[in-house]
Amino acid sequence: MKVRYLTQTIRNARVQALSAISAMVFTLGLILPSGATPAMAQTDKLVLALTPPSGQSTRFWSTPPSWLFDPSLESLVEQDPVTGEYTGNGLATSWEHNKDFTEWTFKLRKGVQFHYGFGEFTAADVVHSYALHTGPDSTVPGVAQLRGGKAEALDRYTVRFTYDKPRVRLLFMHAARALMKIYSKAQFDKEGLKGYDRRFAGTGHFRFVSLEPTAIRYERVDNHYSGIVPDFREMEMRFVAENATKLAMLLAGEAHITELPRELVVDALKAGMKTAQSAKPTMQTDIVFNGLYCESKDPNCRRDLPWFDVRIREAINRSLNRQEMLEVLFPGGGASLAARHSMVRGNEGYDPMLVERFEAEYGYDLEKAKQLMWHAGYPDSFKDPTITLIMTAIPGQPEIPLQMEMVHQYLTKVGFKVKFKEVDHAGVGALGRARKLYALNPLRNAPPRPTEIAFRAFYSNPGGPYQGWEDDWTSARIKEMVNSVDMKERDQIARRLFNYLYEQYVDIPLFEVFTQIPYNPKVVSGWQFPGATTSGYSHFHLIKAAK
Amino acid sequence: MRRFLAIRIAQSLLAMLAISVIAFGMTHLSGSPVDSMLPEDAGPEEAAQLTRELGLDRPIHVQYFKFLGRVMTGNMGDSIMSPGASALGVVMDRMPATLLLGGFAIIVSTIIAIPIGVLTAVYRDTAFDAAGKIIALLGQAAPPFWLGIVLIWVFGVTLDWFPTSGRGGFSHFVLPAIAMGWFQVAALMRITRSSMLEVLDSEYIKLARVKGVPEWRIIWVHALRNAAIAPLTYFGVIAGIILTGSVVIETVFVWPGAGQLAVEAIRARDFPVVQAVVLTFAAVFILANLLVDTLYAYVDPRIRYR
Numbered sequence: 097m098k099v100r101y102l103t104q105t106i107r108n109a110r111v112q113a114l115s116a117i118s119a120m121v122f123t124l125g126l127i128l129p130s131g132a133t134p135a136m137a138q139t140d141k142l143v144l145a146l147t148p149p150s151g152q153s154t155r156f157w158s159t160p161p162s163w164l165f166d167p168s169l170e171s172l173v174e175q176d177p178v179t180g181e182y183t184g185n186g187l188a189t190s191w192e193h194n195k196d197f198t199e200w201t202f203k204l205r206k207g208v209q210f211h212y213g214f215g216e217f218t219a220a221d222v223v224h225s226y227a228l229h230t231g232p233d234s235t236v237p238g239v240a241q242l243r244g245g246k247a248e249a250l251d252r253y254t255v256r257f258t259y260d261k262p263r264v265r266l267l268f269m270h271a272a273r274a275l276m277k278i279y280s281k282a283q284f285d286k287e288g289l290k291g292y293d294r295r296f297a298g299t300g301h302f303r304f305v306s307l308e309p310t311a312i313r314y315e316r317v318d319n320h321y322s323g324i325v326p327d328f329r330e331m332e333m334r335f336v337a338e339n340a341t342k343l344a345m346l347l348a349g350e351a352h353i354t355e356l357p358r359e360l361v362v363d364a365l366k367a368g369m370k371t372a373q374s375a376k377p378t379m380q381t382d383i384v385f386n387g388l389y390c391e392s393k394d395p396n397c398r399r400d401l402p403w404f405d406v407r408i409r410e411a412i413n414r415s416l417n418r419q420e421m422l423e424v425l426f427p428g429g430g431a432s433l434a435a436r437h438s439m440v441r442g443n444e445g446y447d448p449m450l451v452e453r454f455e456a457e458y459g460y461d462l463e464k465a466k467q468l469m470w471h472a473g474y475p476d477s478f479k480d481p482t483i484t485l486i487m488t489a490i491p492g493q494p495e496i497p498l499q500m501e502m503v504h505q506y507l508t509k510v511g512f513k514v515k516f517k518e519v520d521h522a523g524v525g526a527l528g529r530a531r532k533l534y535a536l537n538p539l540r541n542a543p544p545r546p547t548e549i550a551f552r553a554f555y556s557n558p559g560g561p562y563q564g565w566e567d568d569w570t571s572a573r574i575k576e577m578v579n580s581v582d583m584k585e586r587d588q589i590a591r592r593l594f595n596y597l598y599e600q601y602v603d604i605p606l607f608e609v610f611t612q613i614p615y616n617p618k619v620v621s622g623w624q625f626p627g628a629t630t631s632g633y634s635h636f637h638l639i640k641a642a643k
Numbered sequence: 644m645r646r647f648l649a650i651r652i653a654q655s656l657l658a659m660l661a662i663s664v665i666a667f668g669m670t671h672l673s674g675s676p677v678d679s680m681l682p683e684d685a686g687p688e689e690a691a692q693l694t695r696e697l698g699l700d701r702p703i704h705v706q707y708f709k710f711l712g713r714v715m716t717g718n719m720g721d722s723i724m725s726p727g728a729s730a731l732g733v734v735m736d737r738m739p740a741t742l743l744l745g746g747f748a749i750i751v752s753t754i755i756a757i758p759i760g761v762l763t764a765v766y767r768d769t770a771f772d773a774a775g776k777i778i779a780l781l782g783q784a785a786p787p788f789w790l791g792i793v794l795i796w797v798f799g800v801t802l803d804w805f806p807t808s809g810r811g812g813f814s815h816f817v818l819p820a821i822a823m824g825w826f827q828v829a830a831l832m833r834i835t836r837s838s839m840l841e842v843l844d845s846e847y848i849k850l851a852r853v854k855g856v857p858e859w860r861i862i863w864v865h866a867l868r869n870a871a872i873a874p875l876t877y878f879g880v881i882a883g884i885i886l887t888g889s890v891v892i893e894t895v896f897v898w899p900g901a902g903q904l905a906v907e908a909i910r911a912r913d914f915p916v917v918q919a920v921v922l923t924f925a926a927v928f929i930l931a932n933l934l935v936d937t938l939y940a941y942v943d944p945r946i947r948y949r
Contacts, residue, residue, distance in 0.1 A: 150911045151724040152733075158726045233726070235680055293727055309737060309899035310809065336808065337906065338895050344795045344807040522678035522912055529678075529687050 142328035142619070142639060145342045145351035148335035154296050154307055155289065156277045157229040157236055163631040167314050167331060168211070168298035169277035172202060172222065172270040177635045178375050180626035182271045185322065187217060187278060187299065196581045197262035204253040208321050210297040214280040217299055219249030224281035226257075236275050237630075241265075241549065262581050265546040272543050272628045301326050301637035310335050320637075327641035339494070352619040353639070357494035358426050364614040371612045372620075374627020378611040379542030381493070382437035383503065383604035384554070384564035385409060386486075387534035391566045396531040400479045403536070407472040409601035412483070412536075413458045414465035415510040421502055422607060425495045436598055437541050437605050438550035444583075445547050445590020450598050458605070465510045475513060483507055484535035487516045488524055493540050499606075500538060528563055536604070537562070543628045544608075547590045548577055555597070565602035618642055644940070651936055655929045659922070663714060666921040667707050675699060676723055676912040714922065720915035724908065730915035734901055734923050740810060741893070741900035742927075744823065745885040747816045749878070752824030752831060757867075757874070759828075760835025764843060765862055775832060782829025787888055791822035791895040808897040819896040823888050827881050831874055838870040845869075879935035883928040 151159030156169060174186025184190050188202040208217040226247035229236060236242070245259040257266065269275045280297045287294070296304055301324060302314035311334045316326040334351065336342045343360050345351035347367050356364060361371060388404060390397035402408045439446055475481030485504055490496050500516070507514045517535055519527065527533040539562045545553065551574045554562050570593065577589040597603075611632030615623065621642045625635040677693045694700050698709070713719060719730040763775035798818060799807035805818050842848065843866055851861045889902030897903070901920055908916035 148907060150907075151726075152722075152907070153724070153726050155726055159724075289727065309904070310897050334809065334897065336897050337903075338792075338897075340792045341795060341808050341895055341897060344792075344800050348800045348803060348807050350807055350809070520674070523674050525681070526675065526678040526690075529681075529690050531687075 140328060141330040141332065142353070142641075143345075143351045144331070144333045145336040145345045145354035146333050147355060148310075148337055152307070152309065154292050154304070155228075156279075157231065157234045159235075163629075163633045163636075164312060164333070165277060165296075165298070165304075166274075166300070166629075166634055167302035167636045168300040168304045169279070169296070170298065170300050171274040171277060173267055175271050175626055175628055175634070177624045177626055177638055180272070180376050180628035182267050188270075191267070193266075197264045197266075198259050200257045200263065200266050201250070202255050202257075204255065205321060206253055208299050210280040210282070210299055211303045211317065212283075212295065212297045214282045214286075214297040217278065217280075218252050219255040220252075221278055221281045222255040223247045223249050224284060225276055225278050228279060229276045238269065238273055238275055238549075241269050241273075242275050262579065264581065264586070265549055268546050268549065274629060302331055316637075324637055326637040327639065331636065346614060346616060349616065349618075351616075353613060353615040353623070355613050358612070361612060361614055362427055368617070369614045370617045371614050372623035372625070373613075374611040374625055374632055376610070376627045377544065377608040378627035378632035379493070379540050379609050380437040380544050381499070381606040381609060382539040382541065383606065384537045384539050384562050385603055386528070386537045386562075386564050388565050388602075389531050389563070391568055391571050394531070398534055401534060402472075402474060402478050402481055402483060405472045406601055407468040408474060410458075411465040411468035411472070411474075411510070412507065412512070413601055413604055414461045414468065415506045415512070416503065416604065417460040417506065418606065419460070421499065424502065425499055426607065426609060436594055437539065437603065438545065438547065438554060439594050440544045440547075443544075443547045444587050445592075445594045447591050447594055450594060453598075454605075458601075462510055469511060474511075482513045482515055484515055484517050486524060486533075486535045486537040487518045488521050488538065490521055490538065490540050493538075493542075496538050503536070531563075533563075537564075539603070542630055542632065548586070551577065551590075551593065555593075555602075565597065565600065570596065647940055648937065651933055655933050658929055659925060662925040663711060663922060664707070666918045666925075667710055670914045670917050671703065671706075673909070674912060676914050678912065680723060680912075710918070719919040719922070722908075722916050723913040724911040724916070730913075730919040731923075733916055734904065734919040737899060737901040737904045738923065740898060741886070741889050741902055744816065744819055744893070744898060744900060745882075745889065748820040748824035748885055749827070749881060751817075751820045752827040752881075755824075756828040756831035757835055760832040760874075761839055761862060761867060761870075763832070764836045764839030767840065775836065779829040779833050782825050782832075785825065787822055787826065788891045788895055790825055791819070791892055794818045794822055795895070808895075810899055819892050819898055822896070823885060823892045826884060826888070831877065831881075834874045834877055835870065838873040839866060842866045842870045876935060876939055879932040882931035886924045886927060 146163065149159065149164050153159040154165070156165055170187055172186070172188045173182050173191070174184075174188075175181065176183050176185075187205055187208060189205050190203045191200060193200045202222070204217065204219060204222070206216075209215070210217060210221075226242075228234075230239065230243045230245075241263070244261070245257050245263070247255060247257050250256055257263075278299060279292065283291050283297050295306075298304060299321075300317070301320050301322070302316055305313040305315055307313075311332050313333075314331045316329055316331070318325055334345075336345065336351075336354070339357055339360055342351070342354040342356055343364060346354045346356075346364060346369060353372075354364075365371065385403045387396075387398050387401055390399075398404065403412065436450060439450065485500050487497060487500050504514050504516065524533065524537060528537075539554075541550065544550075555565055555570050556574045573589055573593050573596075577586050577593070580586050580589065611625075611627045613623070613633070619642055621640045623635075623639045625633060625638065628634070675694065677690055677697065677699065681690055681693060691700075698706060710720075717731065722728045722730045722733050725733055759775050759778065763772045766772050795807045795818060798804045806815050807818075809815060843862075848861060848866055851865055852858075856865070886902075889898075889900055890905050891902070892898065893900045893902035894906050901923065905917065905920040907913075908920065
């Protein structure tokens with residue numbers, strides 16, 4: 097009886113187990129899609145998986161600038177997709193300035209139509225856009241360079257900017273930096289800011305369709321004034337924070353272009369993807385010796401910092417194996433060593449001699465580094481010999497944590513006492529503004545600024561997150577340069593400054609880097625962009641479809 | 644029952660007040676929104692001016708009471724990263740997506756956990772039971788973000804069965820719901836198993852067997868019905884876990900919910916939105932627990948008199 101009962105129980109149990117498993121399989125069958133999603137269902141729609149912007153707004157001037165609106169909202173001055181030079185192929189066809197660079201006059205293209213029937217683009221739109229972008233709620237980085245002037249429409253197709261002080265590099269603000277996008281005044285007059293929020297009208301190669309929590313959508317314009325028709329009818333930029341998800345989207349065919357940290361680019365290439373590369377270096381990387389606020393006896397100057405001693409600054413530079421760092425941080429290539437950050441070939445003050453001297457005077461040399469430390473009396477002569485490294489995340493440069501880890505290892509190896517200070521990017525800015533940033537701080541110069549703007553940003557009062565070196569001599573030279581409109585004189589001043597900063601080892605120059613972005617070659621055949629904008633990306637209309 | 648409800652509601656309001664203090668304090672400890680609102684080249688004077696405009700130069704308790712006064716009227720301020728939009732409005736726009744995914748995760752975890760929990764109890768100390776324990780262990784040990792990436796890689800990229808990310812049709816729910824619900828699978832399974840073991844040892848089950856009631860009916864109808872009370876009370880806790888889990892899962896799966904919004908807002912130091920997300924999540928969690936407590940008290944009258 098007992099055996100029979102047990103047998104019956106086991107049989108019943110088996111039936112139950114089978115039933116339960118069948119039920120689960122059936123449920124899974126219901127959940128599972130009927131067939132695999134085709135990886136490349138259509139090529140009419142281009143999907144880019146990009147890092148989320150730090151704002152959810154269609155108001156460019158109050159959303160930290162990014163690639164977000166580039167397909168639709170144009171700047172005044174167009175850049176050549178290969179050389180990055182400023183051309184008259186955009187909204188402004190030509191420009192001129194007076195002798196002292198305080199007046200800039202732009203001739204505007206006739207017949208350019210705003211999307212959604214908001215009429216022809218005119219000088220009134222430029223004046224209106226200038227007011228928007230220089231208003232009190234503007235958070236555009238570098239807006240100080242744009243402010244302080246007056247924009248006036250001389251006629252329907254001519255606009256003039258007037259400033260009290262020379263604005264020698266104004267075109268940079270209107271082209272590469274693209275601080276001012278052209279919005280329609282007619283739309284503003286009719287619909288106000290709510291109209292922009294709902295659906296702004298631009299003049300670009302793509303019409304804005306919608307901004308959603310995780311994507312922005314565009315559709316192409318078939319009759320753009322440039323005569324160029326984008327290959328893709330629709331374009332969607334998806335905001336994806338996780339790099340692993342971005343890579344998965346690319347490999348699964350859900351995104352056709354995505355930005356990845358360089359170590360994942362290698363994985364994408366192994367999977368058959370290709371990369372598009374900017375024509376020019378997009379950024380320069382560097383580490384700033386922050387805290388040397390010594391201009392005019394500033395009480396925030398800390399002479400007890402180890403790196404106040406030029407020998408320590410040189411020793412730190414000598415401790416870094418830049419070649420090794422380059423191979424680890426940027427394995428995809430496209431990077432080269434630079435003598436000085438902010439010194440760009442073709443720009444004011446460029447000195448090829450510094451490039452030649454760089455390896456001998458800044459190159460990896462542990463013995464020399466140790467000698468310098470000994471001469472400086474490190475560590476015993478310093479109240480606090482600790483070298484503090486800022487560990488932060490800089491948008492657009494995912495290599496920073498690894499870079500700082502490597503610096504930590506190199507400095508430890510040579511005998512420095514090193515520690516990390518973890519601060520978010522905004523926090524670094526706050527410390528810099530308060531002039532209390534006493535650390536070695538990673539810097540990203542993107543796009544490489546014109547010399548004058550770089551000097552103002554990095555070596556002059558009143559400070560900022562990247563404010564490292566400052567002294568009376570440097571400040572005086574920068575003021576001379578800013579106020580000079582004599583090109584030869586400016587070049588000489590800049591060259592003297594570069595030589596002085598170089599010899600003072602005022603920072604740790606690292607690399608020049610090109611933007612590399614992986615794409616699926618089954619959908620995209622290439623993308624020509626200069627790499628001269630803040631994000632590195634531009635010219636979305638030149639993304640070519642695979643045939 | 645009324646007294647019980649009144650006490651529970653008062654406790655809930657007190658909890659909300661405490662959470663408002665924590666949300667306010669934590670956001671202010673993380674730094675000033677001025678730092679992320681200002682352009683990089685802004686100087687100390689511009690920072691001071693914006694600090695004044697936002698009222699951040701006032702004493703912290705004054706700022707808190709102003710904040711509390713606004714919250715009481717449903718106004719949590721304007722979003723910083725979405726100019727022109729209210730913080731609460733931004734959160735409410737995203738909440739349906741989170742609740743939908745959370746609801747789906749609960750369904751998925753229930754469908755998986757209950758049968759396994761029952762069967763591991765029935766086949767106690769067998770290989771099936773051991774496998775169930777391993778699932779429970781893995782479920783509670785595996786971090787959701789890791790599990791999410793593994794699911795994306797296996798089922799999205801390698802097998803190409805499901806989309807890797809985004810919100811769309813039914814298939815878009817599956818991977819994030821599993822990743823979100825997996826922890827609950829483990830917990831629910833363990834609770835169901837122990838509850839079932841207790842019930843299966845009871846006298847009325849033995850009587851049913853003696854009377855010749857089919858075994859499947861004894862297990863799935865008589866035993867499970869009584870064993871289900873314990874897992875049911877766990878659903879209040881699940882609501883909280885699902886909401887907090889959404890922060891990670893929605894970021895990994897690019898799900899446009901309030902969890903992802905929280906991450907974006909923290910990154911942008913959008914204080915009003917961070918506070919609105921925290922308070923909304925807290926309100927949902929407290930309401931869910933209030934509901935469970937009330938139902939429990941309704942089902943078991945002894946609870947009311949404790």
